[in-house]
Amino acid sequence: MNTHDLTYWLFGNLRWSDFPPKSDLIATGAASLVILGALGVVVLLTVTRRWRWLWSEWLTSLDHKKIGIMYIVIAFVMLARAVVEAALMRTQQAVAINAPGVVSPEHFAQLFTTHGSVMIFFMAMPFLSGIINYVMPLQIGARDLTFPFMNAVGLWLTGAGAALVMVSLVIGKFSIGGWSGYPPFTELPFSPGEGVDYWIWAVTLSSLGTTLTGINFAVTLYKERAPGMRLFRLPLFAWTSLCTAILMIFAMPPLTVATALLALDRYAGFHFFTNDLGGNMMNYANLFWLFGHPEVYILILPAFGIWSEVISTFSGKRLYGYKSMVFAVMCIAVLSFTVWLHHFFTMGQSANVNAVFGIATMLIGIPTGVKVYDWLLTMYGGRLRLTAPMLFAVTFLFCFVLGGLSGIILANPPVDFSVHNSLFLVAHFHNMLIPGTLFGMIAGYMFWFPKAFGFRLEETWGRIAWGCWSAGFLLAFLPLYMLGLFGMMRRTAETFRAEYAPWLWTAWGGAGLIVCGLGALIVQLIVSIRRREALAVPVGDPWDGHSLEWWTSSPPPEYNFAVLPKIEETEAFTAMKRRGRAYESPEDYADITMPKHTGLPVMIGAAGFVCAFALTWHIWWAAALGLLAMWGGVVARSFRSDFEHVIPAAQIERENEAWLARARATTPVDRFAELDPANRGKAVERQ
């Protein structure tokens, strides 16, 4: 064995030149930011001596609430990264008219690939998994998800995928094949480097994690509801969680198949999607969009749930048309599997096929319209409080209708032929994804933050964030509709039409405002933490809420509810409050068993990361080791039976009675004074 063989054996394709400094300044800057960020976290944890706390309180926890929060932390970190990339792309397109601009074409391709992949897989998905994780078990009156261990494994697989994308900023390069990774471009002859492999394994890890999480959510919703919580008494967010979970169960496997087959092509010389020897990239397009289209409903349904809760709570009304809302969600979930082909109208199937899929696509407009009317009618005649989440809801309603209309336009195959792959499309999907998904997630974060941490978020900064995000969105994306109609294509690093400039600069300004919006969210968090005494809502019901999650202290105890409630109607908590039973002591307390902490899920995630990183760089021994360690972790877990600990009834009684006493002693505030420091977590309807 010569030295070359030995280095390959040990380090695969890794070379010194894959490490920083990078070829250009911006890439080196990004790599330095990742390294500095990681170092900063390490130093901060060491200086404040928080390592042990982090490990024993958070990383090893199987509590659905903590797992939910950790998901959301991942989502925010990745959001920051992807927004910066977006701003960079907007800058590039604005200045690169008859000029090379600030980044090279290859770097630009990396930017849109990572931006898209990160936004979808490592921002939106963790965000919604996090919110469902936190809120759904509380809403249905459960103590935890059915499979807490699996829940943690799902989190850490997602975390491993996110880490892999972050590492790609430092070591080597990421894919330039777009978030959808279309072969044959992503096949070896056209993309020989490590980039596509980074993409494949990051996406595969997260999709495996999401499949597990989806199974967990669905089973929890079927099996863990409190006594009397019939399906048609579920809060709407729980309903959308159920439909999302079902979509995850059926839509993630196609993605796993697509990435696995692509990997076989790249690693073993198979011919699924190659240009020659019988390969056919259309099979990839079908597999990918069989996942991809339901995916956009995975992204949007939880937001629909959040809007339903936010709008009905801040309108002080029941949700209008509860059943029609539920049926609309179910219809959307089913229809989402019947339209994937609209993503490749232009790729050569017959006109009849296109017509069928075009009509199927337009049909989704019907249930979606039902929902929009229901939200409007919920607000109609209500006593609205325009808090920050509610403001986001209003922006959503306006913009979402616009985005929906552009979707109906695109569903028309002849029209799609002419604007296909132009910025019109980019405008359309951002029009759905930003007001639809992202604003929903931000609203949910603001709405449930006081539940999770015991204090409200500062309202002024919330409104500033809303203003920046809303105006920024409109400025950044409405011009793209025009640019698309003028003929500017997506993913272009340089253009030659001077008349695009005003539109591109407007979009650039919008992106700048969005960056400010992100900044405002960060400032809001810091200000709120500083003023947490004044903003505290320990009793737990700051918005006069309707559903069970508001019927515990803020933050809730590990076991959620001291005794499980008996549900007799929809809007369970409102019913309790109306009958004056909300803060009564239960008759007796019993011991509660809860899962113990364990470090195994973190280790499984770490092993998954090692395996994926090693596969990317062809370090076979480490890949095998990582894979073995992952399964070893699962088997090791199966040899234990002591995964639970018992919380004695006396302790529960003590904690619960303390909360009840506090709740009874707290003077309720009027709903309209809910932003006042006097609100200690007990807001009520004006008498």
Added chain:
Amino acid sequence: MSDQQSLHAGVNIGRTDPEAHEEAGPVMFGFWVFLMSDLVLFALLLATYSAMSLHGIAGGPTPKDVTDLKSAGIETALLLASSFTFGMASLAQKYRDDRAPMVAWMVATALLGIAFLGFEARDFVKLAEEGHMPQRSGFLSAHFTLLGCHGLHVSAGLVWMAVLFVQMRVPGLERLVRLRIMRLALFWHMLDVVWIAILTFVFLYGAA
């Protein structure tokens, strides 16, 4: 709780306490949901196979050239027999108090599974010797991947069985092990169902 009542999906665990039955509900249900997800994977591989077996030949061998009906028949018999023996193991778990018959039936299942894999490996080697490697054409890629994925599942089932053989001897795991055997049974029978689809679409159509 009466013995007759169907307490949860699958053959009930049998003579244990009511609490164990209650615990089984969500766990078994969750496993069914997982199986649905896993079936989507096979459905997609079958769909890919069917497309590739028409359009991915690339001048290479056709389905007819790589179909060995005799071997497929033996494999089918082995796998169906193993499902039968696992069924017997489940019944023994439900109705018999001693472990021995259940263990015996499971050992038989494992042996049949190993024999199945052996025949499958023989098929693969034979194809490779004839130069019919998965790298030859899209069709062969799909053929190897579909069968390989099924074979990988069978292997995973065998590893799982091995772990359970060990765990049956670990005190304190009894209840968990019983539940796991029930789930493994579902998994094993599902692989049989998938195999029937493979037999139909790969071998019977292939030979035709």
